[in-house]
Amino acid sequence: MDMKPYIGVWTSRNEMLQMGFKEALRFYADCGITVIVEGYGAYHPEYYKNLRYPVVERREEHPTLEEVRQMAEEVGIEVEVVMDPKEGPGVRKYPETAIMDVFGNRSTLVACPSNPDVQALTLARLRDLLENNDWVSRVEFDGLYIDMHQRMTNRRGQPPALYPLHHLAPESCFCEYCKAIAREEGANMERIEEAVKEVVKVSLEPSYEAFLRISDTFRGHYDVVRYFLGRPELLEWIRIRCLILERAFEAIYETIKSIDPKVKISHDMLPPTWSWSLAQDYRRHRAYADNFKIIFFNKRTGSYEANPLIAIKDADPEIPDGDIMDLFSRLTGYEGPLSLSAFSQEGFPPINVYYELRKAREEVGASFPLIAGIVGDAPARPEDVEAAVEASAKGGADGFCLHTWYGHTTPSNYAAFGNKAREFAKPL
Ligand SMILES: [Zn+2]
Helix, strand or coil: CCCCEEEEECCHHHHHHHHHHHHHHHHHHCCCCCCEECCCEEHHHHHHCCCCCCCCCCCCCCCCCHHHHHHHHHHHEEEEECCCCCCCCCCCCCCEEEEEECCCCCCEEEEEECCCCHHHHHHHHHHHHHHHHCCCCCCCCCCCCCCCCCCCCCCCCCCCCCCCHCCCCCCCCCCCHHHHHHHHHCCCCCHEEEHHHHHHHHHHHCCHHHHHHHHCCCCCCCCHHHHHHHHHHHHHHHHHHHCCCCCCCHHHHHHHHCCCCCCCEEEEEEEHHHHHHHHHCCHHHHHHHCCEECCCCCHHHHCCCCHHHHHHHHHCCCCCCHHHHHHHHHHHHCCCHHHHHHHHHCCCCHHHHHHHHHHEEEEEECCCEEEEEEEEEEEEEEEEEHHHHHHHHHCCCCCCEECCCCCCEEEHHHHHHHHHHHHHHEEE
């Protein structure tokens, strides 16, 4: 297939079933889409027989990935296959495979990428995919990171935590495997653990008094430097976590390239403003990818980022909304309305997309491909989608990917996305 500009869409099986797969694909092609991102549902048992945790043999539902690929090819669309490295064998069933916080609690959502059994499963999935589908030339990873929570979607019900302590002292992962890598990298884990514990304890008990102490003393960026100067273990921990995650990036890269060096590897990255809090380091980890997709969820990154802020408010209703938002915007550079409800409805404005791309570009250099992930469902309107595409192109994006949020993207948002992306997208 000729190299076309990268204008991707995270498809929704439901939407495609409702419209009919062929009709849906034709509609995407008409909108200018050149790549769709699809999952892989087949499990060939021979790939999983030496793993510690059993994998249930599953046949793919129709249409299979191969069938989708054939239909897509007819309308000139390429298929990129997505894998989720956070799944593991299932952290609810096997909590010992989950991310662990500094107090020994396990995540109920995210598997630890340093756990050898989690990693073995991820690599077995990859071999299963690539050896049974020799046409696959693009694989995307749905967020390889270290966190107790699933970020971006930030579900309600997580414990409240004070910003910026919540991010300056990452509470995870203190599992035996992560700690072993940290020690290999020369970290003094006793000192780090002690420093992280002390800050996490303060962060997890939000009161108006604790909030004021932070809000009155974190006035600008320089205050973060001052804070780290007194607690160098925290900065060391943030650096070490990126080195821990580098092992997982490397294992995935080596496995894919050893099977087929032509397969392009795409990693979903959180925006640079807070990617470091999840152990993602654009500068370091670009060596293990052919491109990065920056998941913005513009607009949506409001309704979801509001949830952890609402949890602070719930912990002590005396803390004024406006003050929570004011601190948040000082810390993140958010430039939007300063009420929790407006933030949750309107999200990050497109100007933030521009700045995040600028930061990402600064980290990865001029030639490394960056794909901007743009959200397409409500509350985003066609003009928001266009503005986000334009802002990311201006910031240095080479390609674009529309997140359809499981079928909730309006047809006019698809069209707006494709039309605008066509003006700027490059072949990747
Ligand atoms: Zn771990």
